[in-house]
Amino acid sequence: MPVSRSDTDRKKRRGKALRISAAFAVLLGLAGYAVTHYVTGGVGPARCIVRSPGEGAVDYEIEPDQAANAATIAAIASQRDLPKEAVTIALATAMQESGLRNLDHGDRDSVGLFQQRPSQGWGNEEEAMDPVIAAGKFYDHLEQIEGYTQIPLTDAAQRVQLSAHPEAYAKHEANAKLLANALTGGRAAAFHCTAGYKGPSTKAGSPEKLREQLVREFGRDVLPAEARRASATTGAGSGRSAERQREIVIPAGADERGWELAYWAVAHSAGLRIAEVSFQGHVWDAVTSEEGWHESGDGAPVPDDDAAVTIRLTTGQ
Known part of the structure; x- marks a missing residue:
C-alpha cells in the first residue's frame, strides 16, 4: 500500500519533535549540573x-x-x-x-x-x-x-x-x-579524602554513633572511660558549648597511632558526617578537602608527647 504524503509529513514532524525534546533534555541536564556546581561549589567527584x-x-x-x-x-x-x-x-x-x-x-x-x-x-x-x-x-x-x-x-x-x-x-x-x-600511620599527612563539594553538610553527625564505631573497630581502649560514657546532647546548648558537644578527643600518645586514628576518621568522614580532623598541628576539613591536610595556623605549639586526635562532627543546618 503506497504511503500518502500526509503520512510522510506526520513522520517528519514527529521525528523533528523527538529531536527537539532530546536536545531540550540534554540542555536541562547541563543546566542542572551547572546550578548544582554553582550552589555547592562542586570540585569534582569525591575520592x-x-x-x-x-x-x-x-x-x-x-x-x-x-x-x-x-x-x-x-x-x-x-x-x-x-x-x-x-x-x-x-x-x-x-x-x-x-x-x-x-x-x-x-x-x-x-x-x-x-x-x-x-x-x-x-x-x-x-x-x-x-x-x-x-x-x-x-x-x-x-x-x-x-x-x-x-x-x-x-x-x-x-x-x-x-x-x-x-x-x-x-x-x-x-x-x-x-x-x-x-x-x-606510617607517614604524616599522606592520606586524605575529598568531599566532592564545598559547603556545609545538611545533616548533623552523631557523637554516639562515632564513639560506638570507634570502640567497635579499635576496641574499648581507644577512648577514655568518660568519653565512652558521654552521650550526644539533643537540643541543649548554644555557641561554643554546643560546638564542643560535637567534638571527640582521642588520646594518641604517638605519631603513628595518631595518624592511624586521623586517617580512619577521614576515611569515614562521609558516613559519619565528620567536618574536621586535627592532629599534631595538621587539619583536614570537609570544606577545603580538595587541598588535603594543612597546618592549623593558630600558632599553638605542637606537644612532643600525649598528643590527641580531635574529630569535629558536622552540625547540620
Whole structure:
C-alpha cells in the first residue's frame, strides 16, 4: 500500500519533535549540573588519595566507600595488635575479591569484602556482610598460618581464601602496601579524602554513633572511660558549648597511632558526617578537602608527647 504524503509529513514532524525534546533534555541536564556546581561549589567527584613518597611517584586513588572499608580492615588489625604485613595481605585480598566493596553477591553464595561463603563455614550471610566481622574472620584464619609475614603475599592470601586464581592477589601488592602504610600511620599527612563539594553538610553527625564505631573497630581502649560514657546532647546548648558537644578527643600518645586514628576518621568522614580532623598541628576539613591536610595556623605549639586526635562532627543546618 503506497504511503500518502500526509503520512510522510506526520513522520517528519514527529521525528523533528523527538529531536527537539532530546536536545531540550540534554540542555536541562547541563543546566542542572551547572546550578548544582554553582550552589555547592562542586570540585569534582569525591575520592580518597594516598600520596606516594618520592618525586615523580604516582598517587593511589580510591572511592570513599572503598577507603572506609580499607580503614576498617586496618582498624581491626590494630585492635588485634597485628603487624602491618597482615593489613597489606588483607587489603590485597579484598582488592581482588571485591574491589574493596561490600558486595551482596558473588560466585555461588560468596558475599562481602572478602567474598566469604556462609556454606563454607564463614558464618551466616549477615556476618559475612559486616566488614568488622568479615575482617576479623579473615585475620582469624591468617593468624593460623605460621610465618605468614615471611612468605609471599599471594601464598598467605591463598591459604586463607583457597581461590581458584591464587596468582591474582599479587597484582594488588604494591597498592596494598602503599595503602596499608598510610592507614597504619606510617607517614604524616599522606592520606586524605575529598568531599566532592564545598559547603556545609545538611545533616548533623552523631557523637554516639562515632564513639560506638570507634570502640567497635579499635576496641574499648581507644577512648577514655568518660568519653565512652558521654552521650550526644539533643537540643541543649548554644555557641561554643554546643560546638564542643560535637567534638571527640582521642588520646594518641604517638605519631603513628595518631595518624592511624586521623586517617580512619577521614576515611569515614562521609558516613559519619565528620567536618574536621586535627592532629599534631595538621587539619583536614570537609570544606577545603580538595587541598588535603594543612597546618592549623593558630600558632599553638605542637606537644612532643600525649598528643590527641580531635574529630569535629558536622552540625547540620
